[in-house]
Amino acid sequence: MKRYYPNLxxxxxxxxxxxxxxxxxxxxxxxxxNQADQSCAHSSLFKxxxxxxxxxxxxxxxxxxxxERKQEKSLMQQKPNFDENxxxxxxxxxxxxxxxx
Numbered sequence: 001m002k003r004y005y006p007n008l009x010x011x012x013x014x015x016x017x018x019x020x021x022x023x024x025x026x027x028x029x030x031x032x033x034n035q036a037d038q039s040c041a042h043s044s045l046f047k048x049x050x051x052x053x054x055x056x057x058x059x060x061x062x063x064x065x066x067x068e069r070k071q072e073k074s075l076m077q078q079k080p081n082f083d084e085n086x087x088x089x090x091x092x093x094x095x096x097x098x099x100x101x
Contacts (some may be wrong), residue, residue: 006059012040
């Protein structure tokens with residue numbers, strides 16, 4: 001479960017911002033996300049960091065960079081391979097030394 005925790009935190013933040021954007025649009029008001037909207041309660045084992053290029057807020061392990069998180073997230077979104085019995089073949093996690101920064 002710890003592997004999926006950053007995705008949950010990131011989705012929580014995205015949901016808060018997107019829902020408030022829709023509410024503001026419906027009421028014909030302008031919405032600018034504040035600091036509270038760009039955060040949520042999370043474990044002290046993780047930190048939040050905003051990508052300067054995209055503005056997306058990533059949930060990082062304490063010693064993880066945004067580039068490492070992006071790579072980890074893209075690997076998690078790949079479809080699994082299946083063996084001859086139809087069971088998913090789980091790829092081993094990529095060692096940190098192999099992740100491009």
